[in-house]
Amino acid sequence: MAAKSSKTADEPTTSSTGTKSLYEASTQFKSWNFSPEQLVIVRESLNSAAVTAIRNTFETDEPGSSAHVSFLNAEDEHLLVKLYITKIPQLCGHFRFPEEVEATAITYLKRFYLRNTVMDWHPKNVMLTALFLATKTTNNPISLDSYTSNIPRTSPSDVLDLEFLVAQSLGFEFAVWHAHRALWGLWLDLQYLPEITEDLRPRDVYEMALKHVRNSRFTDVELIYTPSQISLAALSLASPLLAQKWVDSKSSGATDSASETLESIIGTVKYFITQAGQPPDVEAVREVDRRLKLCKNPDKVVGSKAYLARKVEEERKAEAKRNKKVEDARRAIEDDDPFGSALNEAERAQRIRELDEDDD
Numbered sequence: 117m118a119a120k121s122s123k124t125a126d127e128p129t130t131s132s133t134g135t136k137s138l139y140e141a142s143t144q145f146k147s148w149n150f151s152p153e154q155l156v157i158v159r160e161s162l163n164s165a166a167v168t169a170i171r172n173t174f175e176t177d178e179p180g181s182s183a184h185v186s187f188l189n190a191e192d193e194h195l196l197v198k199l200y201i202t203k204i205p206q207l208c209g210h211f212r213f214p215e216e217v218e219a220t221a222i223t224y225l226k227r228f229y230l231r232n233t234v235m236d237w238h239p240k241n242v243m244l245t246a247l248f249l250a251t252k253t254t255n256n257p258i259s260l261d262s263y264t265s266n267i268p269r270t271s272p273s274d275v276l277d278l279e280f281l282v283a284q285s286l287g288f289e290f291a292v293w294h295a296h297r298a299l300w301g302l303w304l305d306l307q308y309l310p311e312i313t314e315d316l317r318p319r320d321v322y323e324m325a326l327k328h329v330r331n332s333r334f335t336d337v338e339l340i341y342t343p344s345q346i347s348l349a350a351l352s353l354a355s356p357l358l359a360q361k362w363v364d365s366k367s368s369g370a371t372d373s374a375s376e377t378l379e380s381i382i383g384t385v386k387y388f389i390t391q392a393g394q395p396p397d398v399e400a401v402r403e404v405d406r407r408l409k410l411c412k413n414p415d416k417v418v419g420s421k422a423y424l425a426r427k428v429e430e431e432r433k434a435e436a437k438r439n440k441k442v443e444d445a446r447r448a449i450e451d452d453d454p455f456g457s458a459l460n461e462a463e464r465a466q467r468i469r470e471l472d473e474d475d476d
Contacts, residue, residue: 139342143289148227150339158230159190166233170413177414187411192404193234195396200239201225201334202395204247210266213247213256219294221250222333224286230339231285236413237278244270245278253290295329295338299347306358309365324354331393337385349385 139145150158167187174182188196201222208218224246225239232242244267251258264270283290303322306312328350332338337346352359359382367375 139293139344142293143287143291144293147287147289148230148339152336152340155230155336155339156190159194162229162231162233163188163190163193163235166235166413167411170235170411173414185411186407188235188404188408192407193229195401196234196404196408197225197229197239198334198396199398199401200243203243205330207247207267211258211263213251214254215296216254216294217247217250217256219296219333220254220292221247223292223294223338224250224282226336226339228282228285234408235411236416237281238408238412241274241278242282245275245282248275249279249282249290293343295332295343295346295350296326298343299325299329299350302344302347302351302362305365306362309361312358312361321351321355321358325350328353328389328393332385332389334394335388335392337388341381341385345381346385349382349389352382353386353389 170187171182171185174185204221204225205218207213208221221243225243228237228242228246229239248258248260248263251263260272260275264272264275299322303325325347329347332346332350337349348359348362351362363378367378
């Protein structure tokens with residue numbers, strides 16, 4: 117389970133009355149807010165556990181077989197996930213899905229791999245499932261057949277087989293607070309500042325800031341900072357003047373310490389966006405994907421010995437569970453039997469018929 121971060125300066129604060137902000141009350145803040153150090157720990161822990169489990173499975177099937185396997189590390193996994201994040205805008209453009217669907221699907225994919233590993237679940241089908249789920253949770257539904265028929269080599273089962281797993285990994289927490297919506301609110305604020313004339317806020321500044329918000333989706337900033345902090349950083353990249361004017365309009369009475377903290381946060385977010393807000397190197401990802409084919413969890417590979425053994429064990433447990441239910445039901449009937457458990461089935465049936473005749 118992913119760890120939650122403790123209260124830090126980059127998180128939203130409560131109001132002067134002690135009440136929580138709307139964002140602080142959200143599942144996003146409670147369940148999906150981390151420090152950079154915590155993200156490293158979560159990913160490395162997942163990776164280490166997966167490598168141990170897969171190595172043990174290899175050794176069980178064929179002793180010594182894991183010695184020459186080049187397992188993925190946490191950075192490799194993150195790189196592969198990042199590649200499939202870049203596929204979501206491409207698909208959204210093809211289907212003409214709105215910005216909300218794109219941003220939500222990307223968030224779902226990131227969150228999924230804070231609870232799972234690519235060595236268990238390849239990002240390709242998880243990405244397709246996350247996008248399909250996002251169309252429903254944002255009220256932009258598309259039929260499954262229409263969706264999969266427009267994606268090469270994709271069947272409805274590729275999506276449906278993972279839909280519950282994805283939803284479960286998200287903790288069924290589907291609502292997402294997005295930086296692009298915060299940016300729009302910030303832009304509207306600027307229109308009501310008397311000193312900001314229309315020539316000081318040309319539309320292309322907003323479009324440039326929105327581009328920076330979109331680039332931020334290739335980074336971890338949404339898992340660390342608030343949507344308003346990300347949107348302010350994006351505006352600052354597009355127009356430092358407008359960003360500062362907005363801050364000045366909101367910081368009346370703010371302490372020097374608070375102002376310095378905000379400036380530091382915005383600077384860090386800008387660094388993330390400019391340094392990591394690009395698609396990964398395709399050749400590097402291909403190498404990771406090639407290695408993944410050799411270290412994928414056999415338990416999840418249909419037809420493998422480990423997969424078949426797991427299915428046999430699951431069926432054995434299911435059969436035992438069914439038998440236990442039958443036995444519990446039989447005992448319950450006998451406990452309630454007015455004729456006593458000593459009667460055999462034929463005698464019991466005969467007694468029931470006699471009682472029925474007496475009632476008539």
